[in-house]
Amino acid sequence: MAFQPLDRITVAEISAVGIPIEDAEKLHQDLTQILRNYGTNTGETWKNISKHLLKPNHPFSLHQMMYYGCYHSNTTSNGSDSPPPPAWIPDPESAMSTNVGQVLERLGKEFLGVRYKDPISSFSDLQEFSVSNPEVYWKMVLEELNISFSVPPSCILRQHTSEEGRMLYPGGQWLPGAVLNSAGNCLRLNNERCLNDIMVMWRNEGDDNSLVNRMTLKELRKEVCLVANALDTLGLAKGSAVAIDMPMNVTSVIIYLAIVLAGYVVVSIADSFAPCEISTRLKISNAKAIFTQDFIVRGDKNLPLYGRVVDAHAPLAIVIPARGSTFRVELRDSDISFHAFLERVDHSKAKDYTAVEQPVEAFTNILFSSGTTGEPKAIPWTHATPLKAAADAWSHMDIRKGDVVAWPTNLGWMMGPWLVYATLLNGASMALYDGSPLGSGFAKFVQDAKVTMLGVIPSLVRAWKITNCTAGFDWSSIRCFSSTGEASSVNEYLWLMGRAHYKPVIEYCGGTEIGGGFVCGSLLQPQSLAAFSTPAMGCTLLILGDDGNPLPQTVPGIGELALDPTMFGASSTLLNANHHDVYFSGMPVWNGKVLRRHGDEFERTSGGYYRAHGRADDTMNLGGIKVSSIEIERICNGVDDTVLETAAIGVPPAGGGPEQLVIMVVFKDPNCSEADLDPLKKVFNSAIQKKLNPLFRVSKVVSVLSLPRTASNKVMRRVLRQQLAEQKEGAKL
Secondary structure (H helix, E strand, O other): OOOOOHHHOOHHHHHHOOOOHHHHHHHHHHHHHHHHHHOOOOHHHHHHHHHHHOOOOOOHHHHHHHHHHHOOOOOOOOOOOOOOOOOEOOOHHHHHHOHHHHHHHHHHHHHHHHHOOOOOOOHHHHHHHHHHOHHHHHHHHHHHOOOOOOEOOOOOEEOOOOHHHHHHOOOOEEOOOOEEOHHHHHHOOEOOEOOOOEEEEEEEOOOOOOOOEEEEHHHHHHHHHHHHHHHHOOOOOOOOEEEEEOOOOHHHHHHHHHHHHOOOEEEEOOOOOOHHHHHHHHHHHOOOEEEEEOEEEEOOEEEEOHHHHHHOOOOEEEEEOOOOOOOOOOOOOOOEEHHHHHOOOOHHHOOOOOOOOEEOOOEEEEEEEOOOOOOOEEEEEEOOHHHHHHHHHHHOOOOOOOOEEEOOOOOOOOHHHHHHHHHHOOOOEEEEEEOOOOOHHHHHHHHHOOOOEEEEOHHHHHHHHHHOOOOOOOOOOOOEEEEOOOOOEHHHHHHHHHHOOOOOEEEEEEEOOOOEEEEEOOOOOOEOOOOEOEEOOOOOEEEEOOOOOEOOOOOOEEEEEEEOOOOOOOOOOOOOOOHHHHHOOOOOEEOOEEOEEEEEEEEEOOOOOEEEEEEOOOEEEEOOEEEEHHHHHHHHOOOOOOEEEEEEEEEOOOOEOOOEEEEEEEEOOHHHHHOOOHHHHHHHHHHHHHHOOOOOOEEEEEEOOOOOEOOOOOEOHHHHHHHHHHHHHHHHO
């Protein structure tokens, strides 16, 4: 669809998108006044249109008309090679009130000297300062977060000069000698927090007309301490691994905090996993027990969860009923109900629990991320990792006391634990909806809980836009959105911003092994759609050129992303792989340091933004979940006798957005290549959803006579992606 410049838009064109004629006339008058004040094709013009003229109940076509009309000379509705102009621009007053803005106003001249001007102008200087002066920057952040150490660190960062030190800590050793408990810090009182502060809000799907449940800090501490005391009755050695395979609800959060508080290690398992995936993670982590539910309730469906845990041959299972107190399953003789588990504690002695203080490098959580082999990487989080999560939330999403943070996720993925720490360590309230986020029930919960920061993934936004399930709900409490997990779509995120009177989307990209992000947005910078405006605080990004070496940092370009290894909270070990081989082997040296591999292909644009272009290796990102091609291919290769081999690739759709799964098939009989592929697509879908993940879906099956391979016989999936892209482009011409 073509859009007119703003000064050419008529009343008739506004009316044509579904606006009553009298309203169209008023909108046109308001638009004319804005143009008189600010001219056309300027950021200030769009800021005023989005703030004063457009409403969430206006047809999205009107929003597009105004946005693309405003920036008509440098963007079009179907996008371009560079990110579109800003959809949100900060104003000085709001910038001053942010966490970073307040620090800059107080310490800007001390940190930056004569370079300091104001929070907006000097934000990039602060980001550079956070990299060049990590000792000063991170000391300030830890003070802002009110982090308590039973033994303070000897310094913030110890750079190692010995060969052994470089191998163990390629980016240096953070907080050496520190002793703390990250869960204890979530629950402690400080100058910013009192016992009556609301820490968790929640609602169950189906109870959408009930009041939002609320739990104070006093109540949360009591529940966590009770579970921590009960854990000690199991006779497990401190440091033992205890798994959680549950939806992210108030009970699972209490259990998570209790495991860490008591000095054990959480094993994160997503509640969507099939038994074989559960079993793999239990074995790798050597989990001694597992918390789970009998069922997952979604609408009128009861999805078995405990049964999958049993099929995975799990150790001792502590089972929580999904609703109420009545079980609808029979437990194994070795398993116990959550009620019986808590009854093992004398409640008169369970009112408090002294946090188990541990060295900062002690494990708190084992999470999993697929690599390019069949077995997922087991990534331990330490007590430093939660501080990185909370620091990102403090500096980039501006989470603070009084905020209400919602992000539909699961403890099996890094954003689940991230949400716990990013919220509680910043003194905010966590908002949890125990149900599907796809419908109007979740949209109403966001309204009723008065959510101020709403986290999303693009496929979720797409579903909301298609069904229009957010219509009629007031999201005006939202100060910002944040998005992670997949590549975003420009128009879908323009739609999302319009639901909350054009609050910014803070794009956020990182990894489980980083504990947060390496590239983000900021409330102190203009935010373009589907693009990142800055490296994360404390991070340096480099784009590798065709020769494998970093491009100059200010030069636009596209290539594999590499990271300066000096990153607070980043992993230094893996449980089932050689950390150095995975992240550092074969990487170039920059400024005397071997760069850290991440595996994404990134672009630095001429306007200074960053854009993600998917995985540089053969790991896909499906619905925010990373999965290796090999895992999918192992399943697809065995589902039909006519199939010789397959190649699984992730392909971004036209116009941007999350990757879609395409299966390239080579048949044993070349004559089968012209056969109807729809039945095979159904078989692939069924097998993948049953054996790997019920959320994965094959978008397309393509028949090829052979797969392109390297001299060492490795499938060149990049070539397949390129061939498919060329076919699509050819079909357009």
